[in-house]
Amino acid sequence: MHSPPRPSRRAVLGAAAAASTALAVGTPGTASAAAAHDRRRVRAIIDRMSIEEKIGQLFVMRVYGHSATAPDPADVAANQAEIGVSNAAELIAKYHVGGIIYFAWAHNTRDPHQIADLSNGIQRASRIPLLISTDQEHGAVTRVGSPATLFPGGMALGAAGSVRDARTAAAVAGAELAAMGINQDYAPVADVNVNPANPVIGVRSFGADPKAVASLVAAQVAGYQGTGVVATAKHFPGHGDTGTDSHFELPVIAHSLEEWRRLDAPPFRAAVAAGIDSIMTAHILVPALDDSGDPATLSRPILTGILREEMGYDGVVVTDALGMEGVRQKYGDDRVPVLALKAGVDQLLNPPLLETAWQGVLAAVRSGELTEERIDQSLVRILTLKERRGLLDHPYVTHRGVDRVVGTRAHLAAADRITDGTVTLLANNGTLPLPARRRLLVVGADPAAPSGTGGPPTAVLAAALTALGHRAQALSTGTAPGQAAIDAAVAAARGTDAVVVATYNVTAATDRQIALVRALAATGVPVVQIAIRNPYDVARLDGTAAALATYGWTDVSMRAAARVLAGRVRPGGKLPVAVVRADEPTRDLYPVGWGLGY
Incomplete structure (x- = not known):
């Protein structure tokens, strides 16, 4: 499968630049001349590529290791087992991939200097600079942790409701990603979360109001792309009303065409209007848009008919990860990338078996099922x-640039200020704000935080309350506390002035977190409940003195919650989704826009 020797990177990019110079001379500074220059340069690069290189450019692949050439032995073994190469440099040499995606679990994101070095090593290994991507949504989905600046996730920003803050968060995040050599972010989430039972989107969404979500999506597109980082609106045509997770199943969206246009489409239309660089597909069925039984990722009526022709989008379309079961149920791993390209996709993200996917596309080209002209269409995009974002000329980063940008005092202060405005007070009988110097017990769920984002949340919250003048003790009881854990919490609560309980996705009447809250309330000590993920928990809990929602459990959200509890900051968040009654789900307990103050 190896292609014949090709010109060097300098020769490829240099010849392309020289070939296009004539169009720029004579009309400097004009938009039309610049566009013509870019087209000529891109065409020159494509003309010097083999079909193998062209196909490789369509793939964005994972690779294990902190280094492009010398990862740890365990990462070498993982690469050999899953990809058939030892490191990123070999991956690029063998498959000519056009992009690499970073994951914390793949050991790509240890610290900012290491990330920058990995990015530079990847770029040095390729004749054509790569789009280096990650899922840095913030909140529940965070790949690059501290000391990078961390913000709350989408629903928290939706609770704050500030277009300016959403743009600022994206601008700070984008600047820091760019400093580390990450030039494509799979954010913002443009899904409108109208289903409280959604297991995969939830707090990743800005909320349930299409208009509000659209405005925040547009703001984040401007924020990211203003720093030179490619923004990616996801997951088209809208993953917000699913009760199943496309990582494991193929969800079905039952919206009518009219409902889709009213609920799901507005954020994507806003992204297109804002000049979004890329849009990610969803592995979902939407029969009203395409009744073929194919998921949206493989649907020409959805990706070409609606996204490209009806909505007028001609940017890059990237699939969601091709290892997800939602796109693998009907076709083999060799056919999925071919069908995605035929549907209108440009980038093929993280196939489970790259060799199988790569060979599948090559076979389709050789058989005539896919024409080289069709491959070239995606290559042009x-x-x-890459040209528009400056990668063809300036793909490298420096440690100095990292130190000047990543995790600066100003960025961290902005994150704290923005997060303070997201905390939502749902109920309060006068217990909050807490009087000074209280004896407090902080108990409850301690879900694992995304890598590098801190935790455990009960310990972080207790420490933050103590730093604000209280005496707070932390006791983790988990997301499913047994009777021994409940008894220990009740014993610890006696003699305190208040108990703060962190709850995490209380979804059923039999949830053990309900038993914990009831037992603590029975002590007579005031109980303050904080929903640290989905805000719906309060509907199943009773006997509490106050209830808040933070929409996240990373350190930045826990510190903000402490400031609100202590009265240092007034709660300013408003529910971006409705909390329905547990006993009567057709009625709202707290509607969209609900939020108390002090």
């Missing part, structure tokens, strides 16, 4: 994006 991808390379034009």
